[in-house]
Amino acid sequence: MDTQNIPVHVRLWNKHFWLLAMANLLLVMSSYMLIATIPSQMIDRGYSMFQIALVMGVFFIGIYFFGSLSGYLVQRYRRKNVYNLSILLLLAVTGILYYLSNLPFNYLDYTLLVSLRFIQGAFYGLSQLVLLSTLIIDTVEAVHRTEANHAATWFGRFALSLGPLAGIMVCKTINFTSVLLLSCVCLIVSFIFVNLIRFPFRMPSEDLTRFSFDRFxxxxxxxxxxxxxxxxxxxxxxxxxxxxxxxxxxxxxxxxxxxxxxxxxxxxxxxxxxxxxxxxxxxxxxxxxxxxxxxxxxxxxxxxxxxxxxxxxxxxxxxxxxxxxxxxxxxxxxxxxxxxxxxxxxxxxxxxxxxxxxxxxxxxxxxxxxxxxxxxxxxxxxxxxxxxxxx
CATH class of the missing domain: 1.20.1250.20 (MFS general substrate transporter like domains)
Incomplete structure (x- = not known):
């Protein structure tokens, strides 16, 4: 496959693939609208640049937390259940951030903020890994999988634009707490889209190990x-x-x-x-x-x-x-x-x-x-x- 182009197969673009692609778009948007707006809010509250860097960076460190476990989790438990739980926990953490954002500055503990961002990154990473490397691949025919990978990541790339765009506009026209609410809405809709699809049952492999580089x-x-x-x-x-x-x-x-x-x-x-x-x-x-x-x-x-x-x-x-x-x-x-x-x-x-x-x-x-x-x-x-x- 040394050609540059990816052929487009109409059969790939069915209802299920559209739902999964849109679920990925909304999941990534929920993250990047916060990446675009959290720093300005921290600057307004008097945090130093180093503190902002830590809050931003720890999210991406968290993405690795479940990495070596992801292969075990999607085989030991139903892969949709793993996605559902990670999305719900990500929603819970974002909800806690919404609650904390309404508190006065003196009531917001910085260590707690860093911890929540790390946990948020961990569940975001697990959700992305399960969705892109398992759910999407397992729901398309083998001949369409390269195109499915290509198209699904494009939806995530669109979120790199749409997420900050939505976050900045909501933050400027309403307030930052509304951005957190919008992030929660994106996660809920992503959860709904995935649960509209019935995924076939897969038997776990016989050489199942808890920690591995599989799917990581x-x-x-x-x-x-x-x-x-x-x-x-x-x-x-x-x-x-x-x-x-x-x-x-x-x-x-x-x-x-x-x-x-x-x-x-x-x-x-x-x-x-x-x-x-x-x-x-x-x-x-x-x-x-x-x-x-x-x-x-x-x-x-x-x-x-x-x-x-x-x-x-x-x-x-x-x-x-x-x-x-x-x-x-x-x-x-x-x-x-x-x-x-x-x-x-x-x-x-x-x-x-x-x-x-x-x-x-x-x-x-x-x-x-x-x-x-x-x-x-x-x-x-x-x-x-x-x-x-x-x-």
Whole structure:
């Protein structure tokens, strides 16, 4: 499967797949609307940049908490039940945050806030791993699974735009507590969508072990993990300094253009061209942010950034799938997810904890990371991938 394009099969887009894709969209939106709005609320309450960095970063650390247990959980218990419980517990934690947000500043314990964000990240990670690496894969035919992975992660990528857009607009027009309520609503609807589907029963494997890398981390994919985390750290850096609805609206347009580019521009292009183009386009967007201040540039930049991010996400996901052996598709999916989320978390921590939210410094660091990533990918990682892929 060395072609760039993914064929579209109408049979994939049935009611069940739409429900699961929308469930993924809402789940990711529930997280990213908080990532876009929590820092501003903490700044208003007088927290330091280091404290904000810890609250943001601990969420992404929490994503790893259930990782080595996820394979055991989905086999020992019904996979939909694992998803349901993780969503309900994530809903409960978000509800506690809603309650605490209504308290005066002196009543909000910082240690409790950090702990809740870690737990929130743990249940968010488990929900994502079960949904993407198990539920979606198990409900489509084998010939459609690559397309299903590709499409489902695109819905998650749309949430990278729609989540902050919804959160920022609600926060500005109403208040932050309403953002938490909206996050809860997204989780409830995601829960309902998944429970509208009947999943077939699967017997657990005979060699069931409690801790394993199954459906968690794909062995031998470390360099792909590194390049994705590097590039998406730039996404995290940019998310930390962009707080306007217009930016995220235009970012969505960039994602849509990326889908069209995948379909018509890169269908028969050289295998490395899509990822290379994505990094270059992201670099151009960052360079425009550094050198230009015209209002028209504010519309162009997020479109370019969305285009580049979309191209990179789609291509590296397919690389992960090709790196996997038989029955490791779910593991490749979860590893891609962890690399993607880890990079964004690192970018946010860098921005708040080390760069002190200084816009010009953040942009120069972002440009530097993209240059290093482009050189590393073109000079080493792509050839390494060609030698080690299994499909």
């Amino acid at each position: 981390l794909l062995k031998g994919s470390h360099w792909l993990f590194v390049i994705i985390a590097l590039v998406t750290s730039v996404v995290g850096l940019i998310l930390s300094i962009e707080h306007t609805p217009r930016f995220y609206g235009m970012l969505m347009i960039g994602f849509l253009i990326a889908i069209l580019a995948e379909r018509f521009v890169f269908a028969d292009a050289d295998l490395r061209s899509e990822a290379t183009t994505g990094m270059i386009v992201m670099g151009i967007a960052v360079l425009l942010m550094i050198t230009r201040e015209q209002e028209s540039i504010e519309n162009v930049v997020p479109i370019l950034f969305g285009l580049g991010t979309g191209l990179i996400g789609s291509r590296f996901l397919l690389f992960f799938i090709k790196m996997s052996d038989h029955c490791q598709r779910g593991t490749s999916q979860s590893t891609f997810l962890l690399a993607w989320e880890s990079g964004i978390g690192v970018g946010l921590v860098l921005s708040y904890g080390l760069l002190n939210l200084q816009h010009s410094l953040i942009l120069w660091v972002s440009l530097g990371i993209l240059i290093v990533s482009l050189i590393l990918y073109d000079c080493f990682i792509h050839s390494w991938y060609i030698k080690h892929k299994h499909r």
